[in-house]
Amino acid sequence: MSVAVQVENAARPDAEIICAGERVQLDPSGVAFLPDHGLLVVADLHFEKAASLARRRGLIMPPYDTRETLLRLDQVITRLKPDRVIALGDTWHDTLGATTMKRDDAAQFAALRQRAHWILITGNHDPVLPHTRDAEIADVFRVNALCFRHEPSHHETFEIAGHLHPVAKIKERGRVIRRRCFIANERRLIFPAFGAYTGGLNVRDKAYRPYFAHTDYTIRMVGTNRLYAVSPLSLLPD
C-alpha cells in the first residue's frame, strides 16, 4: 500500500490551479506537475533520515526510507513523464546523507536523474549539495513569474516552496483525520513533504502565520487516490 501508486483521478480538473498565470496540477501523491513546462515539483525528500537518526540519536529505524521514497518517486516519474524535476530542498536529511546512501539506492537515484533533468534546490538540512554532472544545483529557480525555493519568503510575486511539511486536521462524524496537504494563497503554494519518514506540521501552527493570514487560503488534503479540498474554517489545531 502506497499513496503514490494510485493513478485514478490523477488529473482531476479540481486539482489544477493557476499560479501566476501558470497551470499547476496538484497530484494525490503529494507532487505537482506543470504541463506547459514538462516540470515535476517535489518537496522535502529527506533521503537517509533513518541513517541520520541512527548516527545522531542511536535509533535504529527500518533503513528502507530512502528506498521507499525513491520507489514512490519512480512511480510518479513513470506516470507523469516530466522533462524536468525540481526538488524543493531538504533532498537529504543531512549533509552526510549522500555518503551514507546505500549503493543500490544511489544507483536508483542516478537512474532517475537520467530520465529527466534535475534541479536540486538547497534546503536547511542540505545547504551544501555534492556536485554531480547530471543535476543542476540552485538556491532558487525561476520559471516566468514563479519562484521555486525551499523556505517561503516575502519577496516574490509567486513562490512555490516546501520546508514546512504542511498537514491538515479535520473532524468529521466524530473522527479525526490528519493528512499531508497543499496550502496556497495568492502569493504562494506550499508542498507537503514527500519523504517516507517525514512528519508534518499542522497548518494551524504559528509558523504559518507570516505567510497565511487568517483563513484566507485554500487547503487540499492528500487522500488515498485523490485530493480533497476542505474549508480552512474546519481545520483543527494539533
Next chain:
Amino acid sequence: MMASQQLHHDSLLPTPFAAWFAQRGWQPRAHQLALLDNVGQRASTLLIAPTGSGKTLAGFLPTLVDLASLSPNDLKQRGLHTLYISPLKALAVDIARNLETPISEMALPFRIETRTGDTPQSKRTRQAERPPHILLTTPEQLALLLAHRNARALFETLDTVILDELHALVTSKRGDLLALDLARLFALSPQLVSIGLSATVREPEALQRYLVPQKAGDDKRAALVTVAGGAKATIEIMQSQARLPLAGHTALASMPEIYKAITAHRMSLVFVNTRMQAEFVFQELWKLNDASLPIALHHGSLDVSQRRKVEAAMVSGQLRAIVCTATLDLGIDWGDVDLVINVGAPKGASRLMQRIGRSNHRFDEPSKALLVPANRFEAMECHAALGAVEAAAQDTPDARVGALDVLAQHCLGMACADGFEVEALYHEVTSAAPYSALSRDDFDAVLSFAATGGYALRAYEHFAKIKQSKDGLWRIATPRAAQQYRMNVGTIIEATMLKVRIGKMTKAGTPQRGGRVLGEVEDYFAEGLVPGDTFLFAGEMLRFEALATNEVIVSRAQRVTDPKIPAYAGGKFPLSTFLAERVRAMLATPATWSALPQEVSEWLTWQKDKSILPKADELLIEAFPSGDRHYLVLYPFEGRLAHQTLGVLLTKRLERARLKPLGFVCNDYGLSIWAIGNISEALQERRITLDDLLAEDMLGDDLEGWLDDSSIMKRAFRHCAVISGLVEKRHPGQEKTGRQVTVSSDLLYDVLRRHQPDHILLKAARQDAALGLLDLKRLGDLLRRIRGHMIFKPLQKMSPLSVAVLLEIGRESVYGEAGDHLLAEAEARMLSEAMQ
C-alpha cells in the same frame, strides 16, 4: 497440600510469634502454617485465598520467622532477603504500612523499604548499595534493578520472592516482563523460593507453572495451598420498578433504587465498567441526593491528589458511597464497606467475585452485593454470573504466550547488567512459563532486533545497541543505549494524557492558566473537542475552551441538557467465554427463566413465538427486511471483540457475493449486518450458503488482507515499537515539537511491511492484535463450534432478540478505515456551503 493442617503449630511458630498471635487473640490459620512449612522445605507455593483471610501475613510469615532466627550480628550483615512485587505501587506502600504492626509489636529490627517510581534517586542508589531486608516494589522497578550493574551482588542473597495479586498480573505484558525477571532471579539466586498470592482462579495450574522455572518437556509446578471461601456472599439482582430497556448501558431507570440501597447501608462501593459510566452514574446519583449524602467518584483519569483525598475519606469513614471503576478492583483495604453495587453486566465471574470481596473484609461474615443490569441481555448475564458465583466457578483467561516486544526489552536490560551469554539467556528465558515454547529462531530474531534492528538490509552494525565483548558476553554498547533502556522500561503504554485544567479565556482569546487541575483525558478525546463543547468530567459539567501546550483548558459549564461525555477507551471488558456459555444455556432452557425479571422472560417467550430460541450449542442466524435494507443478525455470545472481527470479515464476504453490505453493529451478545442486497433471498435460493459465509478460512486471506491495512495493526505495532525500544516513549510533560524529530510508528509500519514483511516486530504486532484486539482465538473456536450447528431463520420483520442488538450504539461503516469517505464528506460540505 493441606497436610500441614495436622501440624502442631508450636513446632513451626517460634515463641515470640506464637506469643504475638496469642496476645492479639488470634490462632495462626492453617494456610499460614502451611506456607511456613513449605518455605521451610524450600518449596515454592501458590496460595489461593479470598480477601480477608490473612493472605498477606501468610506470605510474609516465613520471611519474618527466618529473619527473626538470625543473631543481631548476622542480621546486620544480611543482604536482601525478601522481595515483594505488587501490580500497584499504592499496594506496595499499603503492605509496608501493614507489616509495621507485627514488626513493631514484636520489636523485630528488620529493615523494610519500598521502591516505586516515586522513590527519590538518592534513596534508590542507597537501596542498590545497602539493600533492606525486605523490599516492596513493582515489576517495572524490579526490571530496572535487574538491569543494574550490581544486580548479581544485590540478588544473590535473595531468599524469598512474593508475588501479590498474581491472577491480575499474569494476564498482561506486565506479567510477561515479571516472568522474565523471575527467571533471572532464579538464575541469580538458586536457593530462591517463590510465593504467589492470588484470588480464586479456575485453573491454578497456569499460576503454579508461572511461579517456578520450567524445563523443556517437563511440567514444573509450585505447590498449591487453597483456602476455602469464607462465609458465602449474599448477592441479589436488583428488581427495579421500571421495566428493563432492550438496550443501553446506563441503568438510568435503576438510579432511585441504587440511591435507596446507599441510604440503607453504612458504606457502598458502586462499581461500573467504564470511566464514562462512572461519570454518568455519579451525576445521576447526585441529582437524587436530597439528603446530601457524601458520595464520591474514583477512576483512573482523575488527578492523583483527588483520588488520594477520596481514599483517605473512605478510610476514615466519612463517605457513604464511592462510584468507581476497576481502579478499586484490586485488594487495597480501604475501609468498612458493607455493600457492593455492580452496575451493568459483570462480564466475568472472577471479576464479580473480586469486586464483591471488597465488601466486608472480615473473613467470617458474608459480603453483600447488589447487581444492577442495565438491559435485558445484561439481566441474563447477571443471572448467569450469580449461578457461577454460587457454584464457585471461575473464569480465567488462558495462560499467555510471552510477547516478543517485552522479550526485546528484557534482552536490552540483561545487556545493561553484567552482560549475558546467548545460550544461557535462551535457556533462562525459556524457563519462564510464558516463554517456555519460544522457538530458538524467534529468540535469535528478537536478539538481533535488540542489537541492530534485525533488518535484512544490514545498516546499523556501527550503531549496535548490544555488542559481544572479547570475553564472549553480550553487553550494552553505549551509555546512550543504556539510558534509552532505562527511560523506556515497562509495558504500560497509556494513550498520551492531557491535563484538564480550569481556566477562563482572557479577553485577548488566550487561555488563562493557573487554575486547578481536575485530572487527565486521552489526547484523542481532547483532539475531538471544539471550543464550546461540554462534557462530564471529575463529576462536573465542563466547557472546553482551548488546548494549550498539553493542557485542556476548561471552564465550569452552565447545566446543559446534552453533555458530550468523555468516551474513554479504558475499561471495556468483553464478556468472558465462561459466562457466555452460561448465558447461552439459560437462553435454551425456559425452565430457568422464572428467575429473570418478568419483562425478560416475556421477551424470550416472544422470541420463541416469533422466531427461534437456539439450543446451547447452536448459532441462530436471522434475516429480515426493514425499510429499504436487508438485515442479517447472528447471536454467537462471544463478546464484542470477536463479534467486531466477525463483522468486518463477514461484510467482506457479503461484498464479494455482491450483496452490498453497508455497515454492522455488535455488542457482547450478537451482531447485525445490513445490506442493500437481499441476503435472506440469496440464502434461501442457496446462491450463498452459511457454511461458506462462516467458513473457518475467513481467518486466512480475508483476515490478512484486512488486517494489514487496518488501524488495529497500526495500533498494535505502535505499542510493540515503544515497548521494544524501536521508538522512544513520550514522557509526560515532554513538549510536542512541530516537525517531529523521530518518525511516527505508522510510517515505520507501512515501510517495514513493504520492505521486510517477515520482520520480528511485525510478527509481535500480529500476535498482539490477534490476542487482544481481535480475539481471533475465540472467533476461531466459534467458527469450529458452529460447524453443522447453524440454524437459519428467515423472517418478515425484526425478531424480539434482534432489536436489542440493533439498538446498540457505535455502528461501524464498511468503508475502509482510511477515512477517505469522511474527507469526501468534508469536501462536499464546503462545496455546498460555497454554492449557497
